[in-house]
Amino acid sequence: MRTNLLKLFVFAILVTGFSNRGYSAEIPPNMDRFVVVLDAGHGGKDKGNIGNGYREKDIALSIVLKIGEALEKYEGVDVVYTRKTDVFIPLEKRGKIANDANADLFVSVHCNAHNSQAYGTETFVLGLHRNETNFEVAKRENSVIYLEEDYEITYSDFDINSPESFIGLTIMQEEYLDQSILLADFVQKQFTNKLKRKDRGVKQAGFIVLHQTYMPSVLIETGFLTNDHEGAYLNSNTGREKMATAITSAIIEYSHTINLNTLESIAVNHPQETEGIAETPTRIYKDVTFKVQLAAGSKKLETKPYNFKGLQNIERTKEGKLYKYYYGETSDYLKIQQIHQEAIKKGYPDSYIVAFKNDDKISVNEALKSRLK
16 A cells, blocks of 8 residues: 555655656556455436436446456555445545545446437547537536535536536646556447447546546546447446456556556466456557656766666667666557656666657656547
C-alpha cells in the first residue's frame, strides 16, 4: 500500500528533479499490492436504463461480481467493491471508497441505451466532450445525482446540462489520463478481438464518478440494452460471463505494463490462466516516437556502453546548452515502458519517457490523447 512517506518522496522528486523539464515524471507504481476498485453502476432506487425491459443496475452488478471473483484468484491483487448488492450508492461516495482504498485502478461498469438499434461497446476516460453524443452519454449517467440527498450542496458548482461545467472536472485526473487511456484501450481490444463486439472506441466525457477518484479510472459501456440482440446478450449469463472475462483480461494486461512484480506473481501463480493474456501486446501511435531520457548535462559524453551502465545504442542530441541522452526508440507505448523498466534496472531510476512527433518534442499525454475519439 502506498504510504504518506512514499507520496512525500515522489513529490520531492517531482519538485526538485523535474521542475525544469516541462514533462511529468512517471510516479513509481505500487510494488506491494495491486488494488482494483470495481464499481457496478446504479443500484437500489437508481435502476439505470431499462431498455427492452432489462435492468442496467442488475446486469452491471452481475458483471462486476464475476470480474471480482476472477481477480480475487490472482496473488497480489486486492479487489474492493463500491457495492455488492442492490443498494443505492451516491457518486461522491463511490469515489471516496476508491480513494480510501488507495486504489491503483477504478473500473465502473454500465450498459448503454439509445432511441435506435445502436450497438457496440465503448470505454470512457474523464475529459471534455469531443462531440454531442459523448455529452449525452455523460448527462444520462450523471443524472443520478438528482436521486441523492442534498445534491444541491454536494454538486453546487456543477450543471449537467452545461458543457462548461465539465471543464473543471478534468484537472485532477489529468495526471492519470495516460494510464486511463491505456486501460480503456485494452478493454476495447478485448471486446473487439476476443468477443467480436463492435468497437465504438475510447472516448472522453465528463463523468462525475470518474472525477471523484484520484487514480487511473475508466467507465465501460458494455453494450446497448435497447438493441434487441445486444440487450438479450448482456441479459444472458453467457454474455455477462464473457464480458467479465474480457474486462478481467484487460485489467491483468494493464497491470503487466505498470508493475513487474505483479507480472511475475501472476505468471508464477497462474501460469495457465495467463497464457492467453500474457501475449505481447502492442500500442502503436502513428507518427509518434517514444524514447527514454536517461540524463541531461552540459558535458558531451561518448555514447559508449561504459558511460551508460552497459546500455547500448544511446542517442545523444543537443538541445539549447544541454546534451540529452536517450535510450530506445519506438512508436509502441507498451514497448517503451518495457525499455524504461530496463533502464531503471540498470541504474537509471530518474529516467523517464519522452515523445516526439515529426521530430518535435511533445508531452506524453499529448501523444496518448491522439488516439481519443
